[in-house]
Amino acid sequence: MHTKVRIEGGRRERDLARRQGHHQCRRTSRSRPPAAQRPAELMSVLVGVHTMPGKHSRRHLIRMAYALQQQTPALRAAARVDVRFVLCARPMPPEHRVFVALEARAYGDVLVLDCAENAEEGKTYTYFASLPTMLGSGSGGGGRPYDYVMKVDDDTFLQLDALAETLRSAPREDMYCGVGLPFHDRQFPPFMLGMGYLLSWDLVEWIATSDMVRREAMGVEDLTTGKWLNMGHKAKNRVNIFPRMYDYKSAKGEDFLENTIGVHQLKQDLRWAHTLEHFNVTRLEPSSMLLHNF
Numbered sequence: 606m607h608t609k610v611r612i613e614g615g616r617r618e619r620d621l622a623r624r625q626g627h628h629q630c631r632r633t634s635r636s637r638p639p640a641a642q643r644p645a646e647l648m649s650v651l652v653g654v655h656t657m658p659g660k661h662s663r664r665h666l667i668r669m670a671y672a673l674q675q676q677t678p679a680l681r682a683a684a685r686v687d688v689r690f691v692l693c694a695r696p697m698p699p700e701h702r703v704f705v706a707l708e709a710r711a712y713g714d715v716l717v718l719d720c721a722e723n724a725e726e727g728k729t730y731t732y733f734a735s736l737p738t739m740l741g742s743g744s745g746g747g748g749r750p751y752d753y754v755m756k757v758d759d760d761t762f763l764q765l766d767a768l769a770e771t772l773r774s775a776p777r778e779d780m781y782c783g784v785g786l787p788f789h790d791r792q793f794p795p796f797m798l799g800m801g802y803l804l805s806w807d808l809v810e811w812i813a814t815s816d817m818v819r820r821e822a823m824g825v826e827d828l829t830t831g832k833w834l835n836m837g838h839k840a841k842n843r844v845n846i847f848p849r850m851y852d853y854k855s856a857k858g859e860d861f862l863e864n865t866i867g868v869h870q871l872k873q874d875l876r877w878a879h880t881l882e883h884f885n886v887t888r889l890e891p892s893s894m895l896l897h898n899f
Contacts, residue, residue, distance in 0.1 A: 648684040648772060650803070651751040653691040653732055656759040657722050658701035661708070663759055664690050666877060668712065670886055674765045684769040687751075690759075691732050693720040729756055729830060730822035733804070734813040742810070749806040752777050756830075757801035761850075761869045762880050768866050771846060772803075780805040781831075781840035784847045793843055796831020800869035801850060808839055858883060 652671075656664055671688045674680060690708075694717050697705070709715040716739070720731040733754065740750040753772060757763065775782060783802030785794025804812075812818050818833045834840040850867035854860040856879035861868070865884070871877045881887045 648769065649751045650684055650686045650753045650755060650772065652686060652688045652755045652757055654688060654757055654759050655691045655728065658692050658697050658705050660759060661704050664708065667759065670762065670881060671765065673886055680766045680769060686765050686769065689714050689716050691716045691718065693718050693722045693728055695721040725823060725825055727822040729826040730818065732756060733809050737810050737813045751806055753803045753805055754809050755801060755803040758799065758869065760871045761800050761867050762871055763801065763867045764865055764884060767864065771866060775844050776842040778805055778807050779840055780842040780844065781834055782844035782846065784850050785845040788847060791845055794845055795835055796828055799827030801867050811839060853880065
């Protein structure tokens with residue numbers, strides 16, 4: 606049985622994501638992908654928000670924020686983005702078990718894994734390794750259910766349209782995308798920060814079947830994921846989105862980048878409120894029906 610890695614991203618990048626000439630996403634690769642046209646089918650992304658059973662209110666906030674984005678015609682035309690909440694079954698106190706089951710039945714967006722909510726003990730491995738069987742594509746099953754799979758923290762807000770636009774020109778094979786560290790290695794970062802990163806589906810299948818990865822499942826999750834890929838000589842295509850995903854700094858408009866993909870360290874509801882308001886995800890207006898009734 607597999608146990609959890611604590612989701613973390615730290616503040617290692619907090620003062621490095623500045624505006625000056627940094628609004629471009631860098632696609633890097635040691636082997637240039639073929640210049641073939643993109644497939645006609647809609648690009649698909651699974652966003653796995655790693656959370657814990659007791660965070661019911663946080664999940665509902667995130668659920669609403671992404672539901673509003675998923676309804677926009679622009680995103681619907683660009684990609685199918687499915688958001689799922691990823692948590693472990695052990696330990697799960699009775700009250701959380703009931704409420705999580707209620708969420709799962711009401712919304713259908715909860716993935717409960719056979720792992721323990723303990724720090725640095727394999728949750729991310731269990732997440733990736735479980736998906737091929739869970740989605741019916743393992744052991745000679747059907748085709749790929751998603752082009753990309755993302756692991757993201759529950760204190761990270763994503764602009765889904767910006768993410769989809771970035772992935773539009775990215776390779777769909779052997780691809781690893783995120784905020785690369787160390788920052789001086791812009792061309793081929795050895796690992797991506799745990800606030801949020803993506804793998805192409807072929808890498809997810811490789812993780813699920815690799816004995817080496819299974820043996821190396823434990824450890825700081827973002828470093829460990831990079832370690833698997835480096836040891837396996839995988840992820841020759843690396844997409845470095847630094848500095849477009851960064852730590853929250855303040856509610857000031859100048860502290861949010863114009864081409865933001867994600868904002869991290871939203872550990873308090875007030876920070877979520879500042880971020881959602883800045884990106885115009887929320888707008889509160891008087892209810893005309895109520896005003897008419899009074």
